[in-house]
Amino acid sequence: xxxxxxxxxxxxxxxxxxxxxxxxxxxxxxxxxxxxxxxxxxxxxxxxxxxxxxxxxxxxxxxxxxxxxxxxxxxxxxxxxxxxxxxxxxxxxxxxxxxxxxxxxxxxxxxxxxxxxxxxxxxxxxxxxxxxxxxxxxxxxxxxxxxxxxxxxxxxxxxxxxxxxxxxxxxxxxxxxxxxxxxxxxxxxxxxxxxxxxxxxxxxxxxxxxxxxxxxxxxxxxxxxxxxxxxxxxxxxxxxxxxxxxxxxxxxxxxxxxxxxxxxxxxxxxxxxxxxxxxxxxxxxxxxxxxxxxxxxxxxxxxx
Amino acid sequence: xxxxxxxxxxxxxxxxxxxxxxxxxxxxxxxxxxxxxxxxxxxxxxxxxxxxxxxxxxxxxxxxxxxxxxxxxxxxxxxxxxxxxxxxxxxxxxxxxxxxxxxxxxxxxxxxxxxxxxxxxxxxxxxxxxxxxxxxxxxxxxxxxxxxxxxxxxxxxxxxxxxxxxxxxxxxxxxxxxxxxxxxxxxxxxxxxxxxxxxxxxxxxxxxxxxxxxxxxxxxxxxxxxxxxxxxxxxxxxxxxxxxxxxxxxxxxxxxxxxxxxxxxxxxxxxxxxxxxxxxxxxxxxxxxxxxxxxxxxxxxxxxxxxxxxxxxxxxxxxxxxxxxxxxxxxxxxxxxxxxxxxxxxxxxxxxxxxxxxxxxxxxxxxxxxxxxxxxxxxxxxxxxxxxxxxxxxxxxxxxxxxxxxxxxxxxxxxxxxxxxxxxxxxxxxxxxxxxxxxxxxxxxxxxxxxxxxxxxxxxxxxxxxxxxxxxxxxxxxxxxxxxxxxxxxxxxxxxxxxxxxxxxxxxxxxxxxxxxxxxx
Numbered sequence: 001x002x003x004x005x006x007x008x009x010x011x012x013x014x015x016x017x018x019x020x021x022x023x024x025x026x027x028x029x030x031x032x033x034x035x036x037x038x039x040x041x042x043x044x045x046x047x048x049x050x051x052x053x054x055x056x057x058x059x060x061x062x063x064x065x066x067x068x069x070x071x072x073x074x075x076x077x078x079x080x081x082x083x084x085x086x087x088x089x090x091x092x093x094x095x096x097x098x099x100x101x102x103x104x105x106x107x108x109x110x111x112x113x114x115x116x117x118x119x120x121x122x123x124x125x126x127x128x129x130x131x132x133x134x135x136x137x138x139x140x141x142x143x144x145x146x147x148x149x150x151x152x153x154x155x156x157x158x159x160x161x162x163x164x165x166x167x168x169x170x171x172x173x174x175x176x177x178x179x180x181x182x183x184x185x186x187x188x189x190x191x192x193x194x195x196x197x198x199x200x201x202x203x204x205x206x207x208x209x210x211x212x213x214x215x216x217x218x219x220x221x222x223x224x225x226x227x228x229x230x231x232x233x234x235x236x237x238x239x240x241x242x243x244x245x246x247x248x249x250x251x252x253x254x255x256x257x258x259x260x261x262x263x264x265x266x267x268x269x270x271x272x273x274x275x276x277x278x279x280x281x282x283x284x285x286x287x288x289x290x291x292x293x294x295x296x297x298x299x300x301x302x303x304x
Numbered sequence: 305x306x307x308x309x310x311x312x313x314x315x316x317x318x319x320x321x322x323x324x325x326x327x328x329x330x331x332x333x334x335x336x337x338x339x340x341x342x343x344x345x346x347x348x349x350x351x352x353x354x355x356x357x358x359x360x361x362x363x364x365x366x367x368x369x370x371x372x373x374x375x376x377x378x379x380x381x382x383x384x385x386x387x388x389x390x391x392x393x394x395x396x397x398x399x400x401x402x403x404x405x406x407x408x409x410x411x412x413x414x415x416x417x418x419x420x421x422x423x424x425x426x427x428x429x430x431x432x433x434x435x436x437x438x439x440x441x442x443x444x445x446x447x448x449x450x451x452x453x454x455x456x457x458x459x460x461x462x463x464x465x466x467x468x469x470x471x472x473x474x475x476x477x478x479x480x481x482x483x484x485x486x487x488x489x490x491x492x493x494x495x496x497x498x499x500x501x502x503x504x505x506x507x508x509x510x511x512x513x514x515x516x517x518x519x520x521x522x523x524x525x526x527x528x529x530x531x532x533x534x535x536x537x538x539x540x541x542x543x544x545x546x547x548x549x550x551x552x553x554x555x556x557x558x559x560x561x562x563x564x565x566x567x568x569x570x571x572x573x574x575x576x577x578x579x580x581x582x583x584x585x586x587x588x589x590x591x592x593x594x595x596x597x598x599x600x601x602x603x604x605x606x607x608x609x610x611x612x613x614x615x616x617x618x619x620x621x622x623x624x625x626x627x628x629x630x631x632x633x634x635x636x637x638x639x640x641x642x643x644x645x646x647x648x649x650x651x652x653x654x655x656x657x658x659x660x661x662x663x664x665x666x667x668x669x670x671x672x673x674x675x676x677x678x679x680x681x682x683x684x685x686x687x688x689x690x691x692x693x694x695x696x697x698x699x700x701x702x703x704x705x706x707x708x709x710x711x712x713x714x715x716x717x718x719x720x721x722x723x724x725x726x727x728x729x730x731x732x733x734x735x736x737x738x739x740x741x742x743x744x745x746x747x748x749x750x751x752x753x754x755x756x757x758x759x760x761x762x763x764x765x766x767x768x769x770x771x772x773x774x775x776x777x778x779x780x781x782x783x784x785x786x787x788x789x790x791x792x793x794x795x796x797x798x799x800x801x802x803x804x805x806x807x808x809x810x811x812x813x814x815x816x817x818x819x820x821x822x823x824x825x
Contacts (some may be wrong), residue, residue: 011661012661012664012665015659015662019662023649023652026648026652027645027648027652031645031648033623033626034623034626034641034644037627037631038633038641041629041630041631042632043629043630044630047630049562049563049564049629049631050564051564051628051629052567052624053566053567053568053569054567054568055567055568055624058568058624059568059617059621062616066616067610067613070610071609073609073659074606074658074659076659077658077659077660077661077662078602078605078659078661079661080661081592081598081605081660081661081663084664100438133433133438134431134433134438135433139668141665141733144664146593146664146665146667147595148593150522150528150529150594150595151433152523152528153522153595168743170734170736172668172669172736173668174427174434174737176358176438177354177355177358179738179739180354180738180739180741181741284523
């Protein structure tokens with residue numbers, strides 16, 4: 001029942017034990033007092049009840065003691081929770097596409113898996129998750145963590161499993177007919193084995209996700225404006241990923257997956273400084289997987 | 305005869321109308337729960353398909369929340385008792401009171417029609433984009449029914465607030481109000497202030513679903529998280545609409561069967577108001593893993609902890625009332641003690657899930673299901689059953705059979721725990737809620753839970769039998785069978801049309817036996 005699969009899981013178990021202790025203490029206190037009073041002050045005849053009807057000191061006592069314990073619980077719970085939001089250097093970046101009722105995983109280098117997430121033990125893997133339809137929730141009980149996967153924006157979650165093994169992944173946000181069947185497996189491999197797995201039996205480059213991205217890029221003639229070298233219609237996109245650029249109005253942003261996604265779907269929202277607002281919005285014209293493939297292509301280039 | 309009921313402006317008759325309606329809804333919601341528990345006997349599908357199962361839990365949630373729990377204690381007992389407890393002949397707006405019932409029935413009928421047509425499969429929470437673009441069920445119709453019934457809540461809330469302000473008898477000062485009235489005052493404030501937000505959000509859902517106008521759809525410029533904020537801004541305070549009246553009932557029960565005033569009256573009063581107020585500021589604890597800002601989560605977590613303090617104060621004050629009381633254990637008291645125990649567990653696990661790092665694992669699992677059933681069934685429904693027995697002699701003029709009622713209370717208590725305690729463990733083990741099928745290693749816990757549900761069903765059906773029987777054949781009750789304080793016990797059982805034969809003047813606090821001038825109970 002106890003999990004030591006990750007630092008977070010271990011932290012969770014400690015917090016849980018503390019909470020259980022607090023719960024058992026207060027419920028025993030209340031139940032015992034209740035039972036003792038009920039036995040001791042059982043009505044015998046037709047008498048009325050007596051005893052005090054107010055006591056300020058007691059009120060202060062049973063107001064502040066629970067409050068102090070709750071502050072402790074709050075701080076403890078908050079510190080554990082904030083671990084999930086720490087910027088961590090990650091060795092792997094896996095894109096996750098949730099759709100009714102399956103999970104798809106895309107690796108750097110072009111490998112894809114359905115309902116099987118391979119990660120190396122002892123390293124940090126960052127998931128970049130998005131839903132193609134309704135809200136889902138990525139839940140790994142053994143890691144003691146979950147995160148909702150939303151349509152329309154990338155949600156990031158770091159996994160850092162310590163031990164190799166095979167663990168369930170479940171969908172925790174109700175998503176329709178086969179919600180309870182929307183499971184996957186988290187397969188944690190020793191780092192070396194993971195490397196081997198990552199390199200093994202890759203599909204032909206054309207079939208891989210970035211290859212599909214390149215084909216989309218060509219089909220939609222993106223390069224007619226986004227040309228290599230100097231162009232005044234749109235910025236050159238080769239190697240733009242990860243760079244800091246200036247927007248119209250002077251704000252600076254780093255070109256990441258979210259920026260690229262927004263710039264494809266609603267380009268007018270964040271115009272690169274020095275370029276006209278000439279690009280049509282592509283909202284509704286690409287599936288999430290196509291968007292992902294375009295972004296992968298822009299990020300990683302073509303793997304041939 | 306029928307006309308005199310359907311056109312009545314008597315708060316007591318309107319209360320009976322509510323009792324009839326909500327009992328029907330409780331039966332429907334309970335039937336859905338029974339079917340779900342039966343289906344969950346096996347890890348795989350055996351009784352109903354996934355689509356049916358999804359409709360069942362949606363139906364169970366919608367009916368139990370909006371058509372049973374929210375109206376249960378306020379609209380039946382509140383309606384019946386508030387005027388009696390404050391020494392009034394009726395509520396301030398008797399016609400509005402009747403309209404409120406009609407609106408409620410109409411809303412219920414619309415929702416029920418949606419269910420008959422094939423049901424809704426979104427869960428009672430109506431989360432978009434599932435509810436707006438993906439569900440192929442009767443979402444808009446059911447949402448309209450809920451929307452309509454919301455107006456009933458608002459009308460009732462207004463009516464109670466003005467009644468408590470303007471209809472109190474001579475000498476009934478704020479400090480002499482029974483705690484039942486205070487909790488209904490707090491509840492009414494929440495009904496009045498929160499329900500309009502529910503109305504707004506349901507209209508938005510229907511607008512997006514029918515006219516494709518974007519509020520929540522990202523491709524139309526909306527955000528699904530916005531829905532969750534608006535929905536929980538109502539639905540979390542709604543939890544207090546359900547539990548506060550129960551706390552009021554338990555205060556009356558404890559005072560009655562200890563034969564003494566409630567310990568720390570003003571602390572109990574203020575804790576009700578504090579719960580109602582702070583309850584408005586904790587909605588984000590439903591969204592710790594939704595993608596809301598972690599800093600928002602920190603604030604919501606802290607405030608959720610804070611709201612547990614007044615609840616703890618109430619529990620300790622009830623315990624202190626038992627101290628040196630003259631305690632007897634008739635059925636209402638058994639329900640009252642059951643409430644205190646189960647509410648304690650529900651409240652403590654509520655503190656657990658308010659702790660951020662803990663919630664990340666148990667969120668949307670059976671742990672949460674168990675937690676809120678401890679509050680709503682272990683708390684609110686236990687209080688409802690306790691109230692039914694406590695005031696049954698007042699409302700019908702006849703006693704219920706005591707031993708049968710005690711037996712039913714014990715069966716209900718055991719059945720409840722056997723049903724819901726295993727669900728805490730299921731949640732910790734990682735069984736998400738709203739799962740039609742589940743991994744086979746969870747089967748034994750689900751089977752225990754289903755077994756408990758059978759007991760629970762007996763605990764509900766049995767009182768239906770002996771109470772209806774006692775309605776006709778029970779022993780005559782007299783004015784005050786419990787030797788309780790409180791104005792309602794100074795008039796005949798059942799009370800006459802205008803409640804009191806002689807004008808009421810109050811001369812002492814709420815739990816004194818001789819609080820009413822010139823008349824001993």
